[in-house]
Amino acid sequence: MSNVVKRSLLTGLRWTSLRLRLVVVFALVALTAAVSASGIAYWLNREAVLTRTQDSALGDFRQEMQGRAASLPLHPTRDDLQNAAVQMASSSPGYSVLLVDERDTGKPIVGNSDLDTFTLDNVPVSLQKAVDKKQPLEAGNKYEYHLFWQRTSIRGTPYLVGGTKIIGGGPTGYMLKSLDQERQDLNSLAWSLGIATGLALIGSALLAQAAATTVLRPVQRLGDAARKLGEGKLDTRLVVSGTDELADLSRTFNRTASSLEKRVADMSARDEASRRFVADMSHELRTPLTALTAVTEVLEDEADSLDPMIAPAVHLVVSETRRLNDLVENLMEVTRFDAGTARLVLDTVDVADQVTACIDARAWLDAVDLDAERGMMVRLDPRRLDVILANLIGNALKHGGSPVRVAVRTEGDELVIEVRDHGPGIPEDVLPHVFDRFYKASASRPRSEGSGLGLSIAMENAHIHGGDITAANSPDGDGAVFVLRLPRDAEPLTRSADGQDAGDRHEEGDAT
CATH class of the missing domain: 3.30.565.10 (Histidine kinase-like ATPase, C-terminal domain)
Incomplete structure (x- = not known):
C-alpha cells in the first residue's frame, strides 16, 4: 500500500472519528436531558395519579365508616356487618370493604363485600396493628384511632389497603382498592416517554450529523489545503465565505500561504542566483586555471634548477594551483547536483x-x-x-x-x-x-x-x-x-x- 493511500485512510479515520465524537456527545447530552425529563415527568405523574386515587378512595371510605359503620348496633351480627360492607362497597364502586367486630372477647365476626376478593388475610399485619393501636390524646391529637393506609401487591396486582376503627366502640373497617388501572395508565405513560426519548435521541443524532457536517466540511477543506501546501503546492488557497471563526481561520490560512509562497519564491530566486553565480564563476575560472596549471607544470619541471630561495615558493604555487583546480571542479560538480542535471x-x-x-x-x-x-x-x-x-x-x-x-x-x-x-x-x-x-x-x-x-x-x-x-x-x-x-x-x-x-x-x- 502506498504512502498516499495510507495517508488518505488515516485522514479518513481521523475525520470519521471526530464526526463520531460529535455525534456521540450530542446523543449523550440529548439522552441525558431526555431521560432526566422523562424520569421527572414520570415520577411527578405517578405521584399525582396515585395520590389522587388514594385520596379519593380513602375519603370515600372515611365517609362510609362515619355514616354506615358508625350507625351499626353496639354488638352487630355477622349479617349486619355483611350488609353494611356490601352497602359501603356499592356506594363507592371500585373497592371492597371488610368489617371486623367482636361479639365476645376473642370471638371476632367478619363481614365483607366480596369474600373471593378481600379477606382479612389480605390486610398486612403491620397495618392491622397500626389500626388497632390506641393513640394517646394530646393537644395535637384529638382522636384515639386514625385512618392508616398501605400499598401492597396481591397475586401480582397492586392494591391500596386502608383501615380505621370506629371511636367509642364499633367495628374496624378495611378497604381494598385495586391500582391496576393506574398501573396500566402509568405503563402507557412510560412507553410514551420512552418513545419520546428515542425520538429525541434520533433527532439529536441527526442534528449532530448536520452540525458535524457543517463544522467538519470546512475543517476537511482546510486539512486538504494544508496537505497540498505541505506537498509543495504553494498556490493552494481556500474559498472564504461567512464571518465566523472558521472563515477567519481560512483567511489566516490564505494569508499564511501567500506569505510562504512569496518567501519560498524569494529564497528560490536567491538560491538559483547563487547556483548560477557559482556555476558561472567556476566556468569562468577554468580558462585562467588551465593557463595557470600549464605554467605551474613548467615551473615544477624546472624547480630543481631554480634558485633555492625561489624553489619553495614555486612548490607552494604548484600545490595551491592544483588545490584551486580541484575546488573549481568540485564546485561545478555540486552545481550539477543542485541544478538536477547530473545523470x-x-x-x-x-x-x-x-x-x-x-x-x-x-x-x-x-x-x-x-x-x-x-x-x-x-x-x-x-x-x-x-x-x-x-x-x-x-x-x-x-x-x-x-x-x-x-x-x-x-x-x-x-x-x-x-x-x-x-x-x-x-x-x-x-x-x-x-x-x-x-x-x-x-x-x-x-x-x-x-x-x-x-x-x-x-x-x-x-x-x-x-x-x-x-x-x-x-x-x-x-x-x-x-x-x-x-x-x-x-x-x-x-x-x-x-x-x-x-x-x-x-x-x-x-x-x-
Missing part, C-alpha cells in the same frame, strides 16, 4: 576490478587492504563510483590511520562497501556533520587541505544511484567506519528519471 551513465562492472583501479590510479596500493571477491558484477556508473571511493578512501588515509581496510560484499540486492581506518575516530559532535558542504573536523583530527566538499559529493553520487553512506566509529574504538550501500542494478532509477523528464517536457509543452 547516470551505467555500465556493468566487476566491483573488485573497479575498486582496485581506483586505488591503483592514486598509488594507494601499499596503504589499502582490499577484501573483495572477483566476479561480483553490478550495474552502475563507474565514474561516479570512482569518485565515491576516492573520497572515502582518501578521507580515511588523510584523517585516519593506516592500514585502511576496504571490504566489499553483497546483501540481497544491495552492494555494500565498507571503508575502515585505524585513526582516532570521529568526535560525536562531528558525526552529524561529516557530509555537510565545506564542513571540516575539529582539532581532534588534522586540519584538511581539501575543500570540504569531498564527502558531500560522495553522498550526492550515492543518492543519485539510490543509495546512501553512513559514518560511525568502530565499536572497538579503533578508527572510523564509512559504509556505502548501492543497489546492484541502478537501471530502474535511470528509467524513472527519463520518464519524469519526459513528463516535465510534456507538461511544459502543454503550458506553452
Whole structure:
C-alpha cells in the first residue's frame, strides 16, 4: 500500500472519528436531558395519579365508616356487618370493604363485600396493628384511632389497603382498592416517554450529523489545503465565505500561504542566483586555471634548477594551483547536483576490478587492504563510483590511520562497501556533520587541505544511484567506519528519471 493511500485512510479515520465524537456527545447530552425529563415527568405523574386515587378512595371510605359503620348496633351480627360492607362497597364502586367486630372477647365476626376478593388475610399485619393501636390524646391529637393506609401487591396486582376503627366502640373497617388501572395508565405513560426519548435521541443524532457536517466540511477543506501546501503546492488557497471563526481561520490560512509562497519564491530566486553565480564563476575560472596549471607544470619541471630561495615558493604555487583546480571542479560538480542535471551513465562492472583501479590510479596500493571477491558484477556508473571511493578512501588515509581496510560484499540486492581506518575516530559532535558542504573536523583530527566538499559529493553520487553512506566509529574504538550501500542494478532509477523528464517536457509543452 502506498504512502498516499495510507495517508488518505488515516485522514479518513481521523475525520470519521471526530464526526463520531460529535455525534456521540450530542446523543449523550440529548439522552441525558431526555431521560432526566422523562424520569421527572414520570415520577411527578405517578405521584399525582396515585395520590389522587388514594385520596379519593380513602375519603370515600372515611365517609362510609362515619355514616354506615358508625350507625351499626353496639354488638352487630355477622349479617349486619355483611350488609353494611356490601352497602359501603356499592356506594363507592371500585373497592371492597371488610368489617371486623367482636361479639365476645376473642370471638371476632367478619363481614365483607366480596369474600373471593378481600379477606382479612389480605390486610398486612403491620397495618392491622397500626389500626388497632390506641393513640394517646394530646393537644395535637384529638382522636384515639386514625385512618392508616398501605400499598401492597396481591397475586401480582397492586392494591391500596386502608383501615380505621370506629371511636367509642364499633367495628374496624378495611378497604381494598385495586391500582391496576393506574398501573396500566402509568405503563402507557412510560412507553410514551420512552418513545419520546428515542425520538429525541434520533433527532439529536441527526442534528449532530448536520452540525458535524457543517463544522467538519470546512475543517476537511482546510486539512486538504494544508496537505497540498505541505506537498509543495504553494498556490493552494481556500474559498472564504461567512464571518465566523472558521472563515477567519481560512483567511489566516490564505494569508499564511501567500506569505510562504512569496518567501519560498524569494529564497528560490536567491538560491538559483547563487547556483548560477557559482556555476558561472567556476566556468569562468577554468580558462585562467588551465593557463595557470600549464605554467605551474613548467615551473615544477624546472624547480630543481631554480634558485633555492625561489624553489619553495614555486612548490607552494604548484600545490595551491592544483588545490584551486580541484575546488573549481568540485564546485561545478555540486552545481550539477543542485541544478538536477547530473545523470547516470551505467555500465556493468566487476566491483573488485573497479575498486582496485581506483586505488591503483592514486598509488594507494601499499596503504589499502582490499577484501573483495572477483566476479561480483553490478550495474552502475563507474565514474561516479570512482569518485565515491576516492573520497572515502582518501578521507580515511588523510584523517585516519593506516592500514585502511576496504571490504566489499553483497546483501540481497544491495552492494555494500565498507571503508575502515585505524585513526582516532570521529568526535560525536562531528558525526552529524561529516557530509555537510565545506564542513571540516575539529582539532581532534588534522586540519584538511581539501575543500570540504569531498564527502558531500560522495553522498550526492550515492543518492543519485539510490543509495546512501553512513559514518560511525568502530565499536572497538579503533578508527572510523564509512559504509556505502548501492543497489546492484541502478537501471530502474535511470528509467524513472527519463520518464519524469519526459513528463516535465510534456507538461511544459502543454503550458506553452
